[in-house]
Amino acid sequence: MLTEARWQKEQELMQGVFPAFKPFSRGTRFGFEGYLKGPRSGRIYGVSLEGDQAAYPQSPPRVCMCPRVGLHWIGDGESRRLCMQREWRPARSTFANTVLALIRYLDEHDPEAADASLGQPHGENPLAGDEFETVLNTGFNFWATVSSCRCRGPY
Amino acid sequence: MFYLRNPQVREALAGRHVSIVGCGSFGSALADMLVRAGVGKLTLIDPEVLSVENLGRHVLTSRDLGKAKVHALAERLREVSPDLEVEARQEKFCDAGGLLICCADSRRCESMVNAVSLQRQVSAVYVGAYGAVRAGEVQFCVPGQTACRECFASFRESGDVSPGAERYTDPDFDETRTPGQLGLWGSILAVTGFAFHGILALLGVRGRLDLDRPLWIVNLDYEGFNPYAVTFCKVRRGCPVCDETKIAELQIGDWGD
Numbered sequence: 001m002l003t004e005a006r007w008q009k010e011q012e013l014m015q016g017v018f019p020a021f022k023p024f025s026r027g028t029r030f031g032f033e034g035y036l037k038g039p040r041s042g043r044i045y046g047v048s049l050e051g052d053q054a055a056y057p058q059s060p061p062r063v064c065m066c067p068r069v070g071l072h073w074i075g076d077g078e079s080r081r082l083c084m085q086r087e088w089r090p091a092r093s094t095f096a097n098t099v100l101a102l103i104r105y106l107d108e109h110d111p112e113a114a115d116a117s118l119g120q121p122h123g124e125n126p127l128a129g130d131e132f133e134t135v136l137n138t139g140f141n142f143w144a145t146v147s148s149c150r151c152r153g154p155y
Numbered sequence: 156m157f158y159l160r161n162p163q164v165r166e167a168l169a170g171r172h173v174s175i176v177g178c179g180s181f182g183s184a185l186a187d188m189l190v191r192a193g194v195g196k197l198t199l200i201d202p203e204v205l206s207v208e209n210l211g212r213h214v215l216t217s218r219d220l221g222k223a224k225v226h227a228l229a230e231r232l233r234e235v236s237p238d239l240e241v242e243a244r245q246e247k248f249c250d251a252g253g254l255l256i257c258c259a260d261s262r263r264c265e266s267m268v269n270a271v272s273l274q275r276q277v278s279a280v281y282v283g284a285y286g287a288v289r290a291g292e293v294q295f296c297v298p299g300q301t302a303c304r305e306c307f308a309s310f311r312e313s314g315d316v317s318p319g320a321e322r323y324t325d326p327d328f329d330e331t332r333t334p335g336q337l338g339l340w341g342s343i344l345a346v347t348g349f350a351f352h353g354i355l356a357l358l359g360v361r362g363r364l365d366l367d368r369p370l371w372i373v374n375l376d377y378e379g380f381n382p383y384a385v386t387f388c389k390v391r392r393g394c395p396v397c398d399e400t401k402i403a404e405l406q407i408g409d410w411g412d
Contacts, residue, residue, distance in 0.1 A: 001270060005399045017407055057396065058266035090266050091309035091394035097408040 002030070002053045013096040021047075021099065028053045031061055032095055036103060038110035043067075047102065049095050060088040061098055070109035158193055165193035167360045169238075172253030174198040176268055178224040180212040180340075181282045182258035184347040185354075187214050190232045192355065196240040197232065199225040200248050201259075212339055254358065255279040262308065269304035272296060273397055278357060279304065282350045284375065288339060291346030291373035294390070295357055301369045302390035303397035310394075342375045345383055349373055 007030065011023050014032055021034030031050040038045060051061040063082040074083045086101050158165035171194050175182045178201035186197060201224045205215050209224075219227035225243035232239055244251075248264050250271055257268040257279060265281060272279035281294045281304055296303050349371060356362040368387035376382060395402045 001274065003399060003402075005402045006395070009395075009402045009405050013405065013407060055267075058270045059263060087262070089305070089309035090269075091305040091396045092405075092408060094405055094408070100407070 001058075002051065002056045006057065010095050013094055014099075017096050018099050021049075030056075032099075036099075036106060038069075039107055040110045041113050043110070045069075045106065047099070049098055051095075057090040057093070060086075060093065061095060063098060063102060065102070069111065070105065072105075072109075161193065164360055168193040168358070169195040171358060172196040172198070173354075174200065174251035174253050174255050176200045176248045176251065176255065176257045176264065177259030177261075178228050179203075179209065179258065179260065180343045181284075181347055181350075182256070183214040183224070183228055184344055185256060185258060185282065185351060186228060186232060187235070188347065188351045189354070190236050190239055192351075192360075193236075195238070196253065197229075198242045198244065198251050198253065199228055200244045200246065200251060201225050202245055202247050212343060253277070254354070256354070257281045257304075258283065265304055265308060269296070269396065273298050273303060280350065280354055280357065281308075282346065284342065284346060288342050289374075289376045291342065291349070291371075291375055293346065293350040293353060293371040293373070295353060295364060295366070295369040297357075297366060297369075298397070301366050302392040303394065305396040306392055306394040307370060307390045309396070338377070345375070346373050349385060 014021050014023070018032075018034060021032040023032055024030065029050055030053060031048065033046075033048050036045045036047055037043070046066040048064040049061040050064070051057075052059070062079075063084070064080070065082060068082075070082075072083045073080055075081055082102070082105070084101050084105055168189075173189055173194050173196070175186050175197065178186065178199050182199075182201065186199065190197065203224055205213065205219050205222055205224050205227060207220065209215070210217060210220075213224075215224070215227050215231065219231075223243070223245040225245050229241045229243040232241055248257075248259070248267055255268050255272055255277060257265055258281075259265065259268075260283065268279055268281075271277075276298045278298070279296045281292070281296070284291045294304065294307060295301060352362065353364060353371065356364040365387065368389055370388040370390050372386045372388060374381055374384045374386070392398075393401050395405050
């Protein structure tokens with residue numbers, strides 16, 4: 001069960017390493033949203049790490065990414081999330097090192113630039129073309145982006 | 156009644172409520188032992204059904220194949236003790252009353268049991284074996300007096316109790332599942348027996364539990380020295396889950412660690 005002290009510490013850690021990720025809290029859901037850049041494709045991935053106040057830190061945050069890469073996605077619809085085969089340890093694991101794990105995942109699964117334009121098994125790059133340029137020029141607005149994402153599922 | 160030979164123990168246990176989370180090998184054996192000792196109320200929690208591969212390591216039999224483990228086990232336990240009050244819940248653990256005994260082979264389930272134990276300030280006992288069953292492990296957690304499950308498990312490197320080689324050579328190896336081995340049921344009963352007597356002490360029925368050494372490691376390596384030797388271990392108390400002052404120690408960690 002999430003405590004105020006834990007949430008404050010999680011925010012402090014994220015602010016220190018990934019300041020571009022912004023905290024959110026919606027009802028019983030909380031977490032961080034931001035973006036990561038693919039190391040090979042240069043593609044921008046919208047990322048959402050979402051925990052449940054009743055279950056965190058006993059259960060890891062749900063990791064959603066748009067567009068999705070790789071085949072390590074489990075669950076359907078609202079519960080669709082990335083499965084990173086990572087041992088979650090409530091007394092050690094945090095949102096911040098979940099982002100580290102996601103970076104490592106992208107390091108393995110981000111496609112080459114040429115492949116990225118061909119689309120992915122779970123949907124095309126939602127930020128391609130004009131939309132992509134708009135996002136870059138106007139500043140990244142995560143929810144505006146994911147709301148127009150064509151690879152529906154977690155969003 | 157079979158309690159005629161141990162009326163005092165029966166009297167002490169009749170009003171006790173124990174919840175067993177995970178009714179596989181260890182959970183079913185422990186439930187059987189507790190009921191025969193005289194525990195009056197049991198709650199059994201497990202989402203799975205009994206399958207063929209369970210039969211070599213379970214108190215249930217082939218007539219129970221395909222049935223929910225909790226319902227079949229409850230039926231069997233009522234046959235042992237008609238006075239028993241037993242609740243069978245075919246579900247994943249979210250909450251339960253009484254003394255919590257976790258025999259689930261899931262770290263997440265252990266974490267949930269630990270959280271409920273801390274929140275409700277009730278004791279919890281974790282019973283299991285790891286890797287290729289070269290070591291059994293029993294941990295007694297009394298909120299406010301001992302380390303919690305996360306104090307130990309979150310800092311134990313995965314598989315360091317018995318790393319084994321199977322995980323690298325067996326494509327079907329699943330470290331959360333107890334693999335088959337010669338004499339497995341005997342090993343399970345040995346660990347469960349140790350745990351059972353610790354639980355009697357925890358319940359104040361007989362003996363004393365050394366809460367300074369709440370972690371018991373049972374050696375099950377029969378080809379090495381001292382099989383069945385038990386090592387009583389200390390566990391450093393206080394982690395970010397059970398002690399808010401330790402939250403400040405949370406670090407970024409390594410990649411995904």
